[in-house]
Amino acid sequence: MSSDLLISVTNLDRHYGALQAVHDVSFELRRGEVLGFLGPNGAGKSTTMQIITGNLAPSRGQVRICGIDLLDAPRQAKAHIGYLPEKPPLYRELSVDEYLIFCTRLNRIPKAQRQAALERAKQRCGLEQVGPRLINNLSKGYQQRVGIAQAIIHSPDIVVLDEPTVGLDPIQIREIRRLIRELAEEHAVILSTHILPEVQMTCSRVQIINQGQLVFSDDIDNLNRRMRARSLILGLQQAPATIVGELESIEGVESVAALENNRWRIRHAENQSPASRIAEKAVKNNWELTELSPETRSLEQIFLDITSSEQAPSETIDSNLEGGQAA
Amino acid sequence: MMIFTLAARELRSLFLSPLAWSILAVVQFILAWLFLSQLNDFILLQPQLKMIDNAPGASELVIAPIYGSAAFIMMMVTPLLTMRLVSEERRSGSIALLMSAPISMTEIILGKFLGVFSFLLLMTIMLTLMPLSLFIAGPVDPGLLAALFMALTLLLASFTALGLYMSTLTLQPTVAAISTFGALLLLWILDWAGDKVGNESATGLLSYLSILRHFEALGKGMFNSSDLIYYLLFISLFLILSIRRLDADRLQH
Numbered sequence: 001m002s003s004d005l006l007i008s009v010t011n012l013d014r015h016y017g018a019l020q021a022v023h024d025v026s027f028e029l030r031r032g033e034v035l036g037f038l039g040p041n042g043a044g045k046s047t048t049m050q051i052i053t054g055n056l057a058p059s060r061g062q063v064r065i066c067g068i069d070l071l072d073a074p075r076q077a078k079a080h081i082g083y084l085p086e087k088p089p090l091y092r093e094l095s096v097d098e099y100l101i102f103c104t105r106l107n108r109i110p111k112a113q114r115q116a117a118l119e120r121a122k123q124r125c126g127l128e129q130v131g132p133r134l135i136n137n138l139s140k141g142y143q144q145r146v147g148i149a150q151a152i153i154h155s156p157d158i159v160v161l162d163e164p165t166v167g168l169d170p171i172q173i174r175e176i177r178r179l180i181r182e183l184a185e186e187h188a189v190i191l192s193t194h195i196l197p198e199v200q201m202t203c204s205r206v207q208i209i210n211q212g213q214l215v216f217s218d219d220i221d222n223l224n225r226r227m228r229a230r231s232l233i234l235g236l237q238q239a240p241a242t243i244v245g246e247l248e249s250i251e252g253v254e255s256v257a258a259l260e261n262n263r264w265r266i267r268h269a270e271n272q273s274p275a276s277r278i279a280e281k282a283v284k285n286n287w288e289l290t291e292l293s294p295e296t297r298s299l300e301q302i303f304l305d306i307t308s309s310e311q312a313p314s315e316t317i318d319s320n321l322e323g324g325q326a327a
Numbered sequence: 328m329m330i331f332t333l334a335a336r337e338l339r340s341l342f343l344s345p346l347a348w349s350i351l352a353v354v355q356f357i358l359a360w361l362f363l364s365q366l367n368d369f370i371l372l373q374p375q376l377k378m379i380d381n382a383p384g385a386s387e388l389v390i391a392p393i394y395g396s397a398a399f400i401m402m403m404v405t406p407l408l409t410m411r412l413v414s415e416e417r418r419s420g421s422i423a424l425l426m427s428a429p430i431s432m433t434e435i436i437l438g439k440f441l442g443v444f445s446f447l448l449l450m451t452i453m454l455t456l457m458p459l460s461l462f463i464a465g466p467v468d469p470g471l472l473a474a475l476f477m478a479l480t481l482l483l484a485s486f487t488a489l490g491l492y493m494s495t496l497t498l499q500p501t502v503a504a505i506s507t508f509g510a511l512l513l514l515w516i517l518d519w520a521g522d523k524v525g526n527e528s529a530t531g532l533l534s535y536l537s538i539l540r541h542f543e544a545l546g547k548g549m550f551n552s553s554d555l556i557y558y559l560l561f562i563s564l565f566l567i568l569s570i571r572r573l574d575a576d577r578l579q580h
Contacts, residue, residue, distance in 0.1 A: 075429045075431060085423040
């Protein structure tokens with residue numbers, strides 16, 4: 001449905017002098033989606049987010065928020081966005097309540113609804129206990145939560161969170177992730193991170209950005225599919241010299257590559273592991289099977305793989321895996 | 328409406344820092360000291376003043392000098408109040424809160440201006456309490472007092488506008504403070520050079536630009552619209568420059 005299209009970004013460019021921070025980025029976001037922005041430092045994640053939230057003007061391109069052009073009508077467009085930058089934008093001399101009430105006013109919440117908005121934001125971010133305390137005296141984790149509370153206090157259609165779990169302890173991280181999934185029920189969420197499991201746990205879509213360009217954009221399911229095992233690691237104590245040929249003759253084996261310490265990588269088609277047939281053959285021929293395990297590719301590898309070389313992904317997977325996967 | 332919200336926040340933050348309180352205390356103390364010594368001199372002069380026809384009264388001899396001193400002291404103090412307005416927000420990143428809120432740059436700048444200006448207005452009112460106390464003792468020229476009050480208010484608003492602009496130019500509050508002070512002092516003493524240029528029109532221009540000339544003229548109770556226009560132009564110029572500077576942050580560098 002087009003009415004649920006909350007953000008559409010087309011051909012976004014942004015230079016800093018000679019440096020091209022964002023190059024030709026386009027994407028869309030609908031209600032109910034959580035979009036994970038993934039990329040190494042300096043990839044252009046924050047710049048893109050700053051552009052979407054109106055903190056930076058793009059050198060070229062268009063941003064439409066709920067159908068409103070951000071450059072033509074910034075005030076109307078910004079009313080639909082809640083933004084948590086990398087550094088939470090806090091007035092440290094104020095107390096949490098004072099600060100959040102100020103935020104409700106900034107976002108033009110009618111007076112009658114301010115208290116309710118404040119209570120709800122505090123409750124959602126676990127800030128009920130710290131209302132009267134000065135922001136300056138709070139721990140980093142709590143300050144981060146105040147930053148998130150600020151971004152959702154006016155129930156914006158779009159919540160943009162730039163590295164929301166930085167500086168939080170594991171319990172808080174889990175709470176924030178739960179909060180993000182909760183937010184996604186009514187809003188659209190964009191979050192940037194370089195913590196990959198975070199993306200797997202919270203996002204419905206992933207975009208990987210590297211050197212200012214989108215290099216990968218897909219559903220999380222497709223990403224998970226890419227990560228599914230398509231190879232086995234086999235270890236044999238007494239392998240014959242003809243082992244590679246022997247293995248390749250097994251049904252379902254696509255290719256065999258020798259590794260160190262009498263180990264081999266066996267590639268096979270998706271969802272058709274020849275493990276049982278290999279085990280059977282190894283036992284029958286007394287190869288002294290020591291290891292037979294499916295090789296899973298972590299998101300890290302896919303990430304490295306995509307960001308380090310966009311040209312020939314399938315070739316580099318092999319060379320990356322060569323060094324990485326041992327156990 | 329939004330401007331007042333921003334101004335109230337600015338004022339609140341000012342009063343939450345010890346800076347505002349210490350400025351209020353120090354300035355008030357120094358001005359009270361000056362006021363008392365002026366008053367003392369005035370009382371000692373009474374016998375001589377009786378001899379002169381149409382002698383100047385307390386308004387000219389006590390009140391006017393106090394406002395003059397206040398103007399000079401505030402030239403040094405205002406930069407301290409304005410220096411953090413934008414630079415500190417940029418440094419701490421809190422500017423992003425304002426930038427991503429549904430408000431315009433104009434509202435941000437006017438809110439900040441109004442926040443510091445209302446602090447200075449409060450200071451001016453506290454200063455004015457001292458001359459007002461003279462009403463108990465004898466005749467005071469209310470017209471002159473009003474003129475002085477207005478002159479100081481306009482002057483302080485101009486200081487604030489300039490200070491705000493300087494604060495948008497830098498990330499370092501101290502740099503903003505020293506540049507504001509330098510610019511204000513230059514404007515203050517601009518007409519000194521004007522006298523020595525020799526050239527008629529240059530002298531006229533320099534003395535028109537001098538921020539002090541207009542203050543002195545208004546403070547004498549001579550209400551001239553050109554003085555008023557000077558201040559209004561000055562204030563609007565620096566507010567518009569600030570808005571443009573803040574806007575330029577988002578744009579191409």
